Amino acid sequence: MKNTQHLKAYVQMHPDNKMAWYLLGKEYYKNGQQGKANYCFNQAGEVYEAFEHSKVPAEMLKQYEDGLLQSARERQAGRLRKRRILLAFLLLFLLLIPAAVAPELTQDSLAGLTSNSASALPEAPPGNAAEETAAPDEPAGLAFTAAGTDAVSGSQGLAGILQSAQTPSATAMLGMKRSGKWLIWTKGLPLAATIEKSREGRVTYQSYNPAACDCQPPDAEGIKQQAASWQEQQEELAVLWSAVRTYKNSKGALPKSLEQLVQPFPANWLGAVTPLMKEEFAPLRSAAAGLGLPAPQGTAAPAAGASGQGQTGTGIPAAVNGAGGGGQPFFTGPLTIIIDKQKHRLALTSGSIILRNYEVGLGGERTPEGNFVISDKVVNPNGRDNGEFGSRGMQLSDSNYAIHGTNDQDSIGKDESLGCIRMNRKDVEELFAMAPMGTKVQISKGVLPEELVIPDDRFPDDTSPNQTNPHKVYHWLN
Known part of the structure; x- marks a missing residue:
């Protein structure tokens, strides 16, 4: 921690020294302070990029850091000497003047101060x-x-x-x-x-x-209404932003238009499109092009063991947005589905934030653990909305496993499937609308909270009828 304080003092005196910013960021990173580390790395700019992508001998970095620390220690020692001299003069001055009685502090004055x-x-x-x-x-x-x-x-x-x-x-x-x-x-x-x-x-x-x-x-009521509108908009922008990312990861280029994300099956990256998505597609695409996606990584779920640069573990926001807007949305990390076999929960997350947390039915040890992606999104699997797979199905990595609805509601929260993930109808329809094709799915144990996160007002689900697949009979391990 002493090195951190000395380096911090040095960059305060030399804010243009990008190497000092880089070394300070490394100290914050070692101390687990990811938010401050990312800020310092941003200040370091090209120095960060150069050193992170090159094999610079550790001894060279250590020698440079020792020089900065020595300079900072000498400056701090000089300040301490000046403070001691000033303190001595102050004490001498106090000894030479008569004591003064301070006015009484009343309870009212203390309350007003608080x-x-x-x-x-x-x-x-x-x-x-x-x-x-x-x-x-x-x-x-x-x-x-x-x-x-x-x-x-x-x-x-x-x-x-x-x-x-x-x-x-x-x-x-x-x-x-x-x-x-x-x-x-x-x-x-x-x-x-x-x-x-x-x-x-x-x-x-x-x-x-x-x-x-x-x-x-x-204006408590006015702020409450504005905040509710902002939250709804950020959910829609998160879905669109994530769809742009997964499309780019798959195709190697950003979608040229919103229509490329809402093609008929099997190119239905988005399950539904809202008016806000239509309005904000062009600004978001421009922001994505400027950032060179997939650069702005969100902090992967802490329980899953990954890291990144979106919302931080401390809860410090990664972006500030007004109502509407263009630019980067609040949820800069891609949407990810996390399934907890131990607690029978399925969460839709962005970084360290849980947007939804549903109860699901599983297959116990028959449900595989590991990492998958949504490779197929289909409405009314096998031509029915009330069959064994319900009204929505999302296949996992071209396997025989899927997240889907069910006609056996009593199995939710239990291990009765042959390995698939069963969901209530409203839950799977909302997830289908929010999770784009290509969304990562992580299945493990003991990583999610018990608390359900399901709003009364669901995400808009204006699913088009061209997302069915009459040419295939699904044989998922339900």
Whole structure:
């Protein structure tokens, strides 16, 4: 940790030294602080790219780092000497003046101080500064983001907001509760904090955590309605963004039009298209082209053991978006399906965030573990919506296993299939609409929470009738 502090002090004095940023990022990475590490790597720019893709001797890096640390230690030692001298003069000055009696602090004054002060700000990454002031009225045109309530209560989410060069003047942070390693995305997320940034760079942070502040936003109902709309839009954008990614991974090029994602079976990458998807396809495709997909990796599910650069494990947001918008969506990581054989759960995730968590029927040891992709999406398998495979089927990697509906609802939550994953009708139809073809599927044990995440208002499912397959009889291991 001492090396981290010394390197941090050095980059504060030399913000243009990209090698120093890179070394600081390596220190944060070793300490498990992925969010700060990613920020430093971004500041390092081409230095990060050069050193991560070359075989530079470790001794050379160590020698350079030791030089930076020595320089930082000498500067810190000089500051300590100056502080000691100032402290000695201050003590001498206090000894020469008479004592003064401080005015009495009343209970009312203490209460006023507590209720009117904004929550403490986090330690911002090197090069960023934040000020603590009283909360302003909520401005119009509020942008939104979301983070774990534990991160927001500690004000860590502010660091992620300040890192964005395109930060809007006012941002509302919604709070997601944590369940183990996961953050839970539910409809109606509560307002956790607001951040306002002036043109001069002055930042005002106001917490609405009941434990920290007995306060209500000026337009609570209006913010609630805007937040609900933002959440719906981000789900739709997440589905479209993920479909663009899986298409690119399969075809080697981005789709030229939305129509390429909604062709008749078997080219039905998307199960359904919403008006927002039609409106936002061009801006999202431009953003994807600018990022050179598949570069913006989301943090894979912590339980699955992968990592990336989308939402971080601390719940710090990866992107800030207003209502509508263009640019990168909030869910920068691809949608992934995770199945927990031990708890009979199937979750749709993005990074470390669970968007849905359904109860499913399985086949016990007959259900294979491992990694798959959705290779076939079919409406009314074998020409029926009430047969053994229900109204939707999603085949796993051209195997005899699939995620599908069932005509045996009592088997949900049990191990009665021959290996397939059975779902309730509404659940499988929503998953079919949200999970594009090519979506990764991970099957293992003990990785998901028990809590179901199923909204009352389901994802829009305007499935076209051209997604059936009359030319094939499916023999999945149901």
